[in-house]
Amino acid sequence: MPSWSRRHVLSLADFEPWEYDTILQTANSFREVLSRRTKKVPTLQGQVVTNLFFEPSTRTRSSFELAAKRLSADTLNFAPGSSSLTKGETILDTAKTYLAMGTDLMVIRHQESGVPQAIATEMDRLNSGVGVLNAGDGQHEHPSQALLDLFTICAQLDANQPCLELLQNKKIAIVGDILHSRVARSNLWSLTASGAEVHLAAPPTLLPQAFADYVKDTPLERKLFVHWELAPALQNADFVMTLRLQKERMTGNLLPSLREYHQQFGITRDRLQQCRPNVKIMHPGPTNRGVEITSDVMDDPEMSLIAEQVTSGVAVRMALLYLMGGAKS
Amino acid sequence: MPSWSRRHVLSLADFEPWEYDTILQTANSFREVLSRRTKKVPTLQGQVVTNLFFEPSTRTRSSFELAAKRLSADTLNFAPGSSSLTKGETILDTAKTYLAMGTDLMVIRHQESGVPQAIATEMDRLNSGVGVLNAGDGQHEHPSQALLDLFTICAQLDANQPCLELLQNKKIAIVGDILHSRVARSNLWSLTASGAEVHLAAPPTLLPQAFADYVKDTPLERKLFVHWELAPALQNADFVMTLRLQKERMTGNLLPSLREYHQQFGITRDRLQQCRPNVKIMHPGPTNRGVEITSDVMDDPEMSLIAEQVTSGVAVRMALLYLMGGAKS
Amino acid sequence: MPSWSRRHVLSLADFEPWEYDTILQTANSFREVLSRRTKKVPTLQGQVVTNLFFEPSTRTRSSFELAAKRLSADTLNFAPGSSSLTKGETILDTAKTYLAMGTDLMVIRHQESGVPQAIATEMDRLNSGVGVLNAGDGQHEHPSQALLDLFTICAQLDANQPCLELLQNKKIAIVGDILHSRVARSNLWSLTASGAEVHLAAPPTLLPQAFADYVKDTPLERKLFVHWELAPALQNADFVMTLRLQKERMTGNLLPSLREYHQQFGITRDRLQQCRPNVKIMHPGPTNRGVEITSDVMDDPEMSLIAEQVTSGVAVRMALLYLMGGAKS
Incomplete structure (x- = not known):
């Protein structure tokens, strides 16, 4: 099986079968970790995973946050309610601010389709090495x-x-x-x-x-x-x-x-x-x-x-962050 | 003294004297930990403590969050404002979602009496092993x-x-x-x-x-x-x-x-x-x-x-999470 | 160069040149840490940094939160929206509550000038040893x-x-x-x-x-x-x-x-x-x-x-928390 090279996960439209299988296998090994009493692995120690949830969601954000913590990453949560957005900052500027703070992986939810793609394009244009994960954009993909x-x-x-x-x-x-x-x-x-x-x-x-x-x-x-x-x-x-x-x-x-x-x-x-x-x-x-x-x-x-879907969610998100984090270096 | 076996702490109505004494002793040892420069113990490493505060409270939530972190647990905070509740999900479904994500201990505050008990009953019915701590329910108990x-x-x-x-x-x-x-x-x-x-x-x-x-x-x-x-x-x-x-x-x-x-x-x-x-x-x-x-x-x-009450609060909550976490296995 | 003795950073009005230079040098060494893959140091392990942001700010709070996490501190965030303030508690009482919970360093933002100074004075009056960092007060200083x-x-x-x-x-x-x-x-x-x-x-x-x-x-x-x-x-x-x-x-x-x-x-x-x-x-x-x-x-x-300013922000805030944390003991 080829090694994972996809830096961003924005849509499944062009996913290859081996990519699905890589995620399934990786998630399965993390699923096993989750059944242990100590559910952490040091994979992303010192890395920063930022949740940019422009559209609020406690459930999905918690799932990503837990996935990141179990990979030993530090997490930042962006909350639109009390944010610079209300002060007129653009979405790309918000993302670039979190990039400049040292974010390694961004998990993005937005009520408009295409926002995660736009941020990913900007991250690549800046040669940032940051991976972007679409956590739901408008009526587009999740x-x-x-x-x-x-x-x-x-x-x-x-x-x-x-x-x-x-x-x-x-x-x-x-x-x-x-x-x-x-x-x-x-x-x-x-x-x-x-x-x-x-x-x-x-x-x-x-x-x-x-x-x-x-x-x-x-x-x-x-x-x-x-x-x-x-x-x-x-x-x-x-x-x-x-x-x-x-x-x-x-x-x-x-x-x-x-x-x-x-x-x-x-x-x-x-x-x-x-x-x-x-x-x-x-x-x-x-x-x-x-x-x-x-x-x-x-x-x-x-x-x-x-309930199985919710549990699998943490394992699959660990797999995605793990694979994207590895694709970075 | 018997060993702790109470999985949930919902009310003090049926507490035995030895249970009070166990909590007092355990809290006292954590009180000592808190006076050290490094205030952490690895007891709940890899465990997940979820704060489900349907009624908002910064002060009590901070106290529980700090208690959990000092036991080296990971913490999740459920915020009702931006949650699925506004989308019509039931309280039990919210709790079951956090259970399925891998929660080990739930700290619950709700404006209605009896909600922590109802969640605890459901957790037991599902043989989840999860402990529920009542952090204030209506005019019932705290x-x-x-x-x-x-x-x-x-x-x-x-x-x-x-x-x-x-x-x-x-x-x-x-x-x-x-x-x-x-x-x-x-x-x-x-x-x-x-x-x-x-x-x-x-x-x-x-x-x-x-x-x-x-x-x-x-x-x-x-x-x-x-x-x-x-x-x-x-x-x-x-x-x-x-x-x-x-x-x-x-x-x-x-x-x-x-x-x-x-x-x-x-x-x-x-x-x-x-x-x-x-x-x-x-x-x-x-x-x-x-x-x-x-x-x-x-x-x-x-x-x-x-001020002493607030400080004791962190030690007592560490003791409760520690004892309930141990009762689980 | 003298060793750092300033417990609070509230204003730059009376800063000495050597103090600026100490911050610049310390921040520069943390800037180097941030360019490594593992960006953490154990300096503030077990210490608690509390962000008391009475005036909301996602960007500055994230920067301080990340700085604290990279020094391995535990962080607490006070959110005024759902807080005791709406229940009529005074600002000093809120600060004293977080002190009693075990806060070592407080980062304070408030829409009124002078609030961080007032809290710092109270912390000193109580011989708390807690350092206060002004993260923006009214039109006074930042x-x-x-x-x-x-x-x-x-x-x-x-x-x-x-x-x-x-x-x-x-x-x-x-x-x-x-x-x-x-x-x-x-x-x-x-x-x-x-x-x-x-x-x-x-x-x-x-x-x-x-x-x-x-x-x-x-x-x-x-x-x-x-x-x-x-x-x-x-x-x-x-x-x-x-x-x-x-x-x-x-x-x-x-x-x-x-x-x-x-x-x-x-x-x-x-x-x-x-x-x-x-x-x-x-x-x-x-x-x-x-x-x-x-x-x-x-x-x-x-x-x-x-972008360089944002990145420097994390390093400079690490330096401030580090120096203030050291001034404490």
């Missing part, structure tokens, strides 16, 4: 979430050797607000790359005809299937990934009511009967219990991988 | 504050061997808003358990007749005395614990005016003449200077134990 | 910023041995809102102490006649020159320090318009022709691009020392 989803699925299929080819011919359903989900967008890249069959299900307002047209006559056509009802997506599925229904979409008249959405696309124990016997359910969190998924499915330890 | 008060008093009586029985026959006055104080509630358990005589003083709106009736004909009757004026509580008292007067109580018409409250229940140097010669004054902070206590009493190093 | 400016200039003149006398006969222009700038105020002390010629340029509303009158007939008269236009300040300048134009000044009718300000006092490549050939441009950040300075000047690596 690669570390898709990679932890991938790890969770692969580790479920083979806990000792999670790798991409385990997904060959598996059927994976993604249900919900595909249109606005950066998680779904990143997942499409990783899952179709794996040779899995990916079935999308959502109301047409959240999964437009244009999307189906776009896929047609491309290599994706045989891997990606679009449905405007739930049943054909769930039929014989091995994994069902539900997406968070952002309630603010309602105001845009994209949805009739939460109750109606639940009736048509909510994941219930009953509907999961159509899936494979050992079907596993996933959700990126935070969940709206009783809307996109019922509580009894979510809390069933035989079915739900939701 | 055990670590009562334990640091206890430690402060006992260490005052015998700095080398603080233990519960030192309080036998001591008279302790608690003055102020008993009704709404979780600190007072926890203190009642620890102080009456010690064999001290506890005298409460407050206006009837903050210390209802019903409370006095409740105590009557119980074993508490000989240890706990209710007064609706200050003088009999202060008479020959060894320690006077003043409580913070929450100004927001005024809006509920529970108090005529701050000035009138101060005239009747404010602690002044003059009134303390009725106490024992070496009486010590305590306050959980933050204080309203000139309301529940005058500045000259508060700032008198011969009388005031307020 | 010594660590002026010291990092000094270090940046001196290191530019001699990277191996930055010292005060390198500034002898250098011409330094300070342009902008002198009146309201605590940075400018601190810089005046350090730069005039060095033997440099300091030229101030600003519109009269931001640099009153009274200021010029004040200087007259003092020893400063031969070192400090006041101009109400830009050209004479830039003429043959070796360094040009631009100040941030606080947009909120506009509401006070102190400025006609941003555009007009830029036309008269904005730093452009064209105007810099009047300076020495190798003139360097500085700015304390955050900048208003296109107002006090044009983007092309700011981003020109041959001219701009802005």
Whole structure:
């Protein structure tokens, strides 16, 4: 396997299969570290990981912060609320300030698509050697979430050797607000790359005809299937990934009511009967219990991988920071 | 002495005397560590202590954070402002997310009574092994504050061997808003358990007749005395614990005016003449200077134990995290 | 050189030349540490550095936090938003609470002039041994910023041995809102102490006649020159320090318009022709691009020392915490 050379992780669009496998293997070894009583390794001792979360998120920031601390890095957190941004500083100037302070790796979340890419370009232009990790940008991508989803699925299929080819011919359903989900967008890249069959299900307002047209006559056509009802997506599925229904979409008249959405696309124990016997359910969190998924499915330890996703998240983020940190030198 | 087996510290209601003594002894050894130049011990290296402060508090959170860091733990802070809670996630789901990330000990503050207990129950149901420490829930309890008060008093009586029985026959006055104080509630358990005589003083709106009736004909009757004026509580008292007067109580018409409250229940140097010669004054902070206590009493190093309480707080919280961390394995 | 004995750094008004040189030398050795892959030293292991930022600032707080972490100190951050201050606690009581928790060094920013001094006086009155560092108080002083400016200039003149006398006969222009700038105020002390010629340029509303009158007939008269236009300040300048134009000044009718300000006092490549050939441009950040300075000047690596200032900031703050920490024992 080639050695890791990608300094930034901004999108999964151009990821090679061996890159996925490198992340899966590295995360698996860190997953093992996390089960020990002393969960730290000295890999990034003395390095600085800065979380620039222009869009606030306690959950994802905590996951990255813990990953960095377990690699023995020092962490800085940028909080937009009390920041220079309100004083008119540009985003690139903020990033350059943290670069000048001695940041080695930047983890960036922003409500606008493309901000992490813009910062990465600037970091390269300055020959800074700093790696940039996209922790969610607008409706564009959220690669570390898709990679932890991938790890969770692969580790479920083979806990000792999670790798991409385990997904060959598996059927994976993604249900919900595909249109606005950066998680779904990143997942499409990783899952179709794996040779899995990916079935999308959502109301047409959240999964437009244009999307189906776009896929047609491309290599994706045989891997990606679009449905405007739930049943054909769930039929014989091995994994069902539900997406968070952002309630603010309602105001845009994209949805009739939460109750109606639940009736048509909510994941219930009953509907999961159509899936494979050992079907596993996933959700990126935070969940709206009783809307996109019922509580009894979510809390069933035989079915739900939701807690496993969170745990995998720390291991996958350790792997990313570790690989990017190594690519630097 | 038996070895510590309590995984959660949620309330002092069922604490055994030997448990108090174990905490006092352990805190005393950490108190000694804190006086060294290098104030750290490696006890919780690699462990994760998560502060889930749904009700914000800089002071108490800083105390727990410092206690955890001095035990060499990694700390995560959950800030409700920018959190998934605003996205509709339940409190238990938030706690389970931090569990899945790898939290070993959770320190929880919430404006509603019972939340730490509910999270502890869920942690046990999941066989997580995680310990939960109640850092203040509604008007219910605030055990670590009562334990640091206890430690402060006992260490005052015998700095080398603080233990519960030192309080036998001591008279302790608690003055102020008993009704709404979780600190007072926890203190009642620890102080009456010690064999001290506890005298409460407050206006009837903050210390209802019903409370006095409740105590009557119980074993508490000989240890706990209710007064609706200050003088009999202060008479020959060894320690006077003043409580913070929450100004927001005024809006509920529970108090005529701050000035009138101060005239009747404010602690002044003059009134303390009725106490024992070496009486010590305590306050959980933050204080309203000139309301529940005058500045000259508060700032008198011969009388005031307020700074000592804060210092003891770090040692007692180290002891709690240490004992709970050990109970885990 | 005498050994460092200053416990607090509150103002540069009474700094001795050897003190500047001690800071410059110490910062230079830390600057070297920062260029290593492992950027930590164990100097303040087990010590607690508390950032009390009553006025929020992500940038300066991050710089101090990183400096403390690289000296291996534990850090506490006080956030006024969710604090006891809103519960009516006094500033001194907040500081004393953090003292009682075990703080060794306090870094204080406050919107009112004199608060760090008041806290330092209280810390001394209590014989606490705690050192207080003023991280910006009102319109009074911001010594660590002026010291990092000094270090940046001196290191530019001699990277191996930055010292005060390198500034002898250098011409330094300070342009902008002198009146309201605590940075400018601190810089005046350090730069005039060095033997440099300091030229101030600003519109009269931001640099009153009274200021010029004040200087007259003092020893400063031969070192400090006041101009109400830009050209004479830039003429043959070796360094040009631009100040941030606080947009909120506009509401006070102190400025006609941003555009007009830029036309008269904005730093452009064209105007810099009047300076020495190798003139360097500085700015304390955050900048208003296109107002006090044009983007092309700011981003020109041959001219701009802005990133260098940020990097020096961490080294200078490490030096200050190190020296103050040593002065303690």
